[in-house]
Amino acid sequence: MAATPEATAPVRYRDGTAVVDLPAQIDSTAEHALNGAYATAADHGSKTVLLNFSGVEFLSSTGIALIVGILARARRDGRKITAAGLSDHYKEIFEITRLADFMTIFADENAALGGAR
Amino acid sequence: MISLTRTFRRAFGGRSDAPTAKTRAPSRARVLETPPIDIAANDPILAYFHAGSGAVAIDDLELDSPAVRALRSAGVKLVVPLISQGELIGLLNLGRRLSDQDYSTDDRRLLEKLAAQASPAVRVAQLVREQEAEVRARERMSQELRVAQLIQQQFLPKSVPNLPGWQVAAFYRAAAEVGGDFYDFIDLPDGRLGLIVGDVTGHGVPAALVMATTRSVLRSEAPRLVAPGAVLARVNDFLNDDIPQNMFVTCLYAVLDPADGSLVYANAGHDLPFVRRGDEVVELRATGMPLGAMPGMRYDEKQATLGPGDVIVLHSDGIAEAHDPDRQMFGFPRMRKLIGELGSGHELIDGLLDSLHAFTGPSWEQEDDITLVTLSRAAKGAETEHVLLEFEEPSAVGNERRIMDRVASSVREVGLDPKRFERLKTAVSEAAMNAIEHGNRMNVELPVHVRVTRSDTELIVRIVDNGGGRDIPEPETPDLEAKLEGLQKPRGWGLFLIKNMVDDMRVHTTNMHHSIELVMKLDGTKGANDGRDA
Numbered sequence: 001m002a003a004t005p006e007a008t009a010p011v012r013y014r015d016g017t018a019v020v021d022l023p024a025q026i027d028s029t030a031e032h033a034l035n036g037a038y039a040t041a042a043d044h045g046s047k048t049v050l051l052n053f054s055g056v057e058f059l060s061s062t063g064i065a066l067i068v069g070i071l072a073r074a075r076r077d078g079r080k081i082t083a084a085g086l087s088d089h090y091k092e093i094f095e096i097t098r099l100a101d102f103m104t105i106f107a108d109e110n111a112a113l114g115g116a117r
Numbered sequence: 118m119i120s121l122t123r124t125f126r127r128a129f130g131g132r133s134d135a136p137t138a139k140t141r142a143p144s145r146a147r148v149l150e151t152p153p154i155d156i157a158a159n160d161p162i163l164a165y166f167h168a169g170s171g172a173v174a175i176d177d178l179e180l181d182s183p184a185v186r187a188l189r190s191a192g193v194k195l196v197v198p199l200i201s202q203g204e205l206i207g208l209l210n211l212g213r214r215l216s217d218q219d220y221s222t223d224d225r226r227l228l229e230k231l232a233a234q235a236s237p238a239v240r241v242a243q244l245v246r247e248q249e250a251e252v253r254a255r256e257r258m259s260q261e262l263r264v265a266q267l268i269q270q271q272f273l274p275k276s277v278p279n280l281p282g283w284q285v286a287a288f289y290r291a292a293a294e295v296g297g298d299f300y301d302f303i304d305l306p307d308g309r310l311g312l313i314v315g316d317v318t319g320h321g322v323p324a325a326l327v328m329a330t331t332r333s334v335l336r337s338e339a340p341r342l343v344a345p346g347a348v349l350a351r352v353n354d355f356l357n358d359d360i361p362q363n364m365f366v367t368c369l370y371a372v373l374d375p376a377d378g379s380l381v382y383a384n385a386g387h388d389l390p391f392v393r394r395g396d397e398v399v400e401l402r403a404t405g406m407p408l409g410a411m412p413g414m415r416y417d418e419k420q421a422t423l424g425p426g427d428v429i430v431l432h433s434d435g436i437a438e439a440h441d442p443d444r445q446m447f448g449f450p451r452m453r454k455l456i457g458e459l460g461s462g463h464e465l466i467d468g469l470l471d472s473l474h475a476f477t478g479p480s481w482e483q484e485d486d487i488t489l490v491t492l493s494r495a496a497k498g499a500e501t502e503h504v505l506l507e508f509e510e511p512s513a514v515g516n517e518r519r520i521m522d523r524v525a526s527s528v529r530e531v532g533l534d535p536k537r538f539e540r541l542k543t544a545v546s547e548a549a550m551n552a553i554e555h556g557n558r559m560n561v562e563l564p565v566h567v568r569v570t571r572s573d574t575e576l577i578v579r580i581v582d583n584g585g586g587r588d589i590p591e592p593e594t595p596d597l598e599a600k601l602e603g604l605q606k607p608r609g610w611g612l613f614l615i616k617n618m619v620d621d622m623r624v625h626t627t628n629m630h631h632s633i634e635l636v637m638k639l640d641g642t643k644g645a646n647d648g649r650d651a
């Protein structure tokens with residue numbers, strides 16, 4: 001299962017928030033897409049970047065490292081990262097890894113945008 | 118060296134018939150197109166060239182030399198040796214001067230200077246050509262090896278049989294050249310099981326093809342005939358018609374009745390299996406000629422019984438005939454002693470391989486295929502373990518998901534609650550990725566071995582890679598703050614995640630392998646609602 005090498009993470013903008021629709025598989029194959037999406041959102045000047053996990057089926061430790069990397073950049077840039085649409089299992093992983101301590105997790109995109117406002 | 122001279126002429130001779138030379142003196146240009154001249158290694162002219170006295174006028178030489186005669190008849194007047202680092206690498210052969218005058222001292226000096234400058238360049242060109250030829254040869258070889266490996270892998274069992282009350286474990290590793298080892302399990306009528314271990318003489322594609330044929334014939338004859346002696350006799354007759362000359366197959370065939378542990382076996386010249394009963398280790402003796410050696414052979418049939426706690430080890434000569442740096446052989450007595458001391462199943466196999474590696478030393482290049490098949494009968498009152506799935510995947514990135522999916526479908530019947538099921542999946546994919554990336558260093562030739570078993574109290578996923586000799590680090594809680602500050606790399610979550618996803622994580626490192634066991638308790642006392650007590 002050589003996962004889609006051209007994983008994409010399109011960026012949408014809603015109410016001043018950059019919404020990144022994450023690919024189904026967040027591991028080394030998503031590195032380019034994720035870092036690119038953050039750069040796009042940063043260029044756009046968005047203060048908040050919402051990572052939309054609703055389409056994510058698989059998240060590996062490499063994927064966690066990618067998210068940590070983005071979170072580190074966002075902290076340096078004074079930008080806020082939030083997350084939405086995590087499955088129960090990955091929500092648990094965000095708690096175990098304590099990523100949840102550094103990014104607000106919302107049930108879904110609408111809740112996140114409401115909360116971010 | 119002489120062939121280098123030829124190479125040189127082929128590579129550079131063409132330059133001498135440049136258009137000017139051709140148009141102005143076509144007949145002389147042809148002189149330079151004469152075929153390469155072979156110089157025998159003992160030709161006295163070589164001493165002249167080596168002496169470093171520069172250009173040699175061929176007509177002035179008084180030597181009984183075939184090369185000189187050949188040069189003369191080719192119209193060569195002057196030879197300038199090309200010497201690079203003291204080695205003769207080619208000759209600059211010149212015919213008559215256009216003016217028909219002799220070469221002057223100035224001409225010679227110029228030519229010698231040219232030769233001195235051209236030599237290193239010619240040498241480099243020669244080395245590049247040699248290198249290219251070598252690469253091509255190596256590619257052809259490795260292509261052949263891959264074919265042999267592919268055939269062999271195709272015909273080895275993808276999993277071991279699941280027999281309640283028995284533990285079956287198998288190990289196979291090809292030598293660099295790929296020998297003709299094989300093993301097989303055949304389901305027979307009445308719940309009996311056929312066990313086969315064999316070895317084809319020779320290596321590479323021919324051995325792999327004979328192995329595949331032997332296995333197919335065994336598979337087709339075994340269920341019909343059952344009796345091991347009759348099966349081997351039939352396969353022998355069949356192979357005799359088809360097998361290439363000087364090739365034969367040693368093979369041990371045993372039929373086990375798992376219900377009472379009775380074992381009937383026959384042997385076609387293969388290494389004798391060991392049976393451990395309590396503290397004692399015995400060989401199961403049976404004699405017979407190898408398969409394919411001559412027609413009309415008969416094979417003795419012997420019987421044995423494997424009682425509770427007994428272990429049988431079938432093997433090929435790859436272990437016993439391995440050598441240490443002093444050319445001492447590992448030997449059967451050592452194997453026998455170890456079998457008496459070690460556990461059973463994978464523990465026994467790992468123990469044997471570990472001792473082998475300690476014996477041969479780290480620089481050992483595996484001499485022959487290694488095959489080990491063990492069959493252990495559960496001791497009385499022991500908890501029975503069921504194998505739900507056993508398989509291998511090549512160490513390619515992305516296969517961690519394949520492994521995860523395959524394990525997930527095999528454990529579905531166990532009925533873990535969805536939360537714990539997801540945790541196990543994450544742990545499996547992480548452990549598989551570690552095996553692929555760190556253990557096997559993404560070498561697709563190295564498989565990741567996966568075995569899923571369950572007992573009454575535990576579900577165990579065992580993942581084994583070839584990264585032995587280096588300890589797996591203790592899982593530590595990653596310092597997220599430091600990572601976010603950029604003081605640490607963002608990576609390093611794998612082991613921590615695994616540990617938090619499963620009820621128990623057992624890591625074992627031998628000289629050859631890493632194994633990690635991911636344990637989920639099934640008795641409902643631990644982890645049924647949360648599972649992480651960190």
